[in-house]
Amino acid sequence: MSFLEVTLLLLDGFKITVLLFLITLLGALPLGLVIAMGSMSKFAPLRYLTRGFVWIIRGTPLMLQVILVFYGPGLIFGVQGLDRFPAVVVAFILNYAAYFSEIYRGGIESISAGQYEAGQVLGMTKTQIFFKVVLFQVIKRIIPPMGNEIITLVKDTSLARVVSVTELLKAAQDIVGLHAIIWPIFYIGAFYLLFTGLLTILFNIIEKKFNYYAG
């Protein structure tokens, strides 16, 4: 197989990788905020419930979660579950939302009480304090850990192959198996490096944008 043929086949897999990455972010970024709110709730049952959820998600392998979402409904309840790709998407969103929620929570709890009190004595509502005072400071603080987590997500997409979704890594494995050549499996490393490299640059730019003030 020529280099070009391999590249074209791998690009098909890469498309799935990028798609999974983007949909996961789109779902997990907002869902994480909801979970963070739950885990900071004053209503104890809700707090325990969400923290329990986060514990289970963070305490088990993502691969296991993908398998469970895909095979679980059929094996346990005997009902038709999700297709392969949607099942992977659901598992990824739940998993990453749990991790993001902890980053959000850490960011929100790191803002000093004085910021809230300053808003309060100036007659702001709780909503105004959150959106006009706290949120921006939280975003600045969580950029580095979020960058870390999002780069991990790029590489975690390779777990989708466990339920036969042909993302980048599986695309390479298929070529290796069919054509008895080994190099494509190393070649995909370049794809991942390019992807994470771009994200690193993006996060550096964002971080710089927030650097106009200290604190």
Place this chain on the structure above:
Amino acid sequence: MALLEVSNIRKIYGKEEVLKGVSFSLEKGEVLAIIGSSGGGKTTLLRCLNQLVTPNEGTIMVNDKVIFDSTLSKKMSEAEIRENRLHFGLVFQQFNLFPQYNVMRNLTLAAQLLEAEKIKKKGGSREDKRAAFQKIDEKAVALLERVGLADKMNAYPCELSGGQQQRVAIARALILNPDILCFDEPTSALDPELTGEVLKVIEGLKSSDSTMIVVTHEMEFARRVATKVIFVADGVIEEMGTPEEVFEHPKSEKLQHFLNKDVEFKPGK
């Protein structure tokens, strides 16, 4: 009738009674200094006035209007508490400026939010809003001039010294025209050489129609600027009077002890 009437404020944290029934009143134009050892309840008292802390008992009245009353059967709504809070301004020990906004925006943010709310309620036009915001901007500039920081209006808090930050915080508290401006140890977080500029600004605010409450460890300042001094110890007002009465003729043993300690720490004086 007094501008501020505080009676029998009690605050209990868990098992500890931090305020054990504190009552005092304040006339318009007065400057009240609250002194006492750390942990005596001074800051808690100030936070009760600003409704950052809800007292367990007592009443607070400003201009004959009830701001807080523990005997009311119905709890005040969030909106009422917000409105009542605006009778008081508060300058914090740690300044608590908003770091992401420049000096100007730190001053105008809350004022604009309140104004926008008012205009929306009245159904005012966009022009009304623009005119109102314009006025707020002008007022902010005037206040910055008053605290000597007009040239810093585009600076961010992290670019200012502690003393400058505290002066911005004072201007920020003033922009909402509080009836009573409170200071919670305004110079305790500052280097000694920076306390002077802040105390000077506070002293400069003294006038017949500005009323202030200052929790402070600066005894010289309290003696010079205050019209009334309260000595708080172990959650009660141990002694209250004019600066002369409190500083020159302390009656209680606790106050005598407290003032002596202050002298001990400054052997030069």
